[in-house]
Amino acid sequence: MKVVLSPTYRQVQPLSGFQGEINPFYCPKDKVLFVMGATGTGKSRLAIDLASHFPAEIINSDKMQVYKGLDIVTNKVTPWECRGVPHHLLGVVDPEYDFTANGFRRHTWRAIESILGxxxxxxxxxxxNSFIDALVNDDPEFRSRHDCCFLWVYVSLPVFHSFMSEWVDRMVEAGLVEEVRDFYVPGxxxxxxxxxxxxxxxxxEYLRAESIDASEVFLRRGKEEAEEKWERQVHGPSAMIVERFLFEEGEEEAGAATMNITMPAVPLAAAVAAVTH
Known part of the structure; x- marks a missing residue:
């Protein structure tokens, strides 16, 4: 995506089909994209979709997914779901170790430099967000060296609660109880x-008594409709925002840019807001 011309300037190659003018010698800061949102709103999927659209690699900023183990409980993406996209800080830390925000900042710096390289x-x-805050707000050098774009994936509470019921049921079916039982240490x-x-x-308490009351499985919605909505309302607009962030230089100087997209109540119904600075 970039060809290094000197320690200061980089030549930026636009995507195929990109319409507009760019300055081939303007890019004083390296660009970093953030995908944020509540648990279960589709952050990992959107990040992988974007990394499949743009030459990119993903750095995990979930403080529990950074640990080895409990892949179902922590909802780590599977190798199949990664679709060949390299991931960093995913399932690499000893489960007994307290991985702090400062540790995340140090490891993320190294990962970013490796990816940019x-x-x-x-x-x-x-x-x-505490991890991201430590990196972006508590590290002046990071802000001075990187141009950032933030995408926030949002799901309305009624839709989110309905989806979460299905999601938890699927996790139980996938072996959540057995996974926690193997990990559990009495006392x-x-x-x-x-x-x-x-x-x-x-x-x-369940593991002590070995009894559980599972929730009723919610009616699953049509997969084809959900996939079409995701592409049209989430991935598509996000890719457009990121393309502008990468290739339409100078917009940052005009001030913060915000874009909101809403969609009907379907699984993973989401709105994406982006802010560049």
Whole structure:
């Protein structure tokens, strides 16, 4: 995507079909994309879609997905779902270790430099805002060296609650209970490392008594409709925002740009807001 001409200037190659003028010698800062939102709103999927659209690699910013283990409970993307997109800081930390925001900042710096060194776009995806805050707001050097674009994936609460019921049922069917049972240690503190993840403490009483009351499976909506809505209302607009962020230089100087997209109540119904600075 980029050809390095000197330590200061880079030549930017537009995407095929891009309409508009660019300055081939304007890019004083390296670009970093953030995909944010609540748990279960489709951040990982959107990040992978964008990384398949643009030359990019993904850095996980979810404070629980950074740990090894409990892949179902933490909802890590599977190798199949990654579709060949490289991921960093995903399932690499010892589950007993307390991985802090400062640790995330240090590791993310190294990952970003590695990704940029391969002339690819770093996409930081995850819902742990304290990690992102430590990187963006508590690190003046990061702000001075990087031009950032933020995408926020939003789902209305009624739709989100309905989807979450189905989502939890699918996690149980995929082996959530067995996964937590294997991980559970009687008497162990659930305030450190991976044991802090939502699902472990909540299942302690069940694991002690080995009884559970599962929720009724919600009626699944049509897959074809959901896929079409995702492409038209989430991935498509997001790709357009990122394309402008990458190739329409100078808009940042005009001030913050915001774009909101809404869609009807369907699974993963979402609005995406982007802010560049």
């Amino acid at each position: 391969r002339d690819r776009l770093p996409i930081i995806a995850g819902g742990s 162990a503190s659930n305030t450190r490392g991976l044991r802090r993840v939502i699902g472990v403490s909540e299942m302690v």
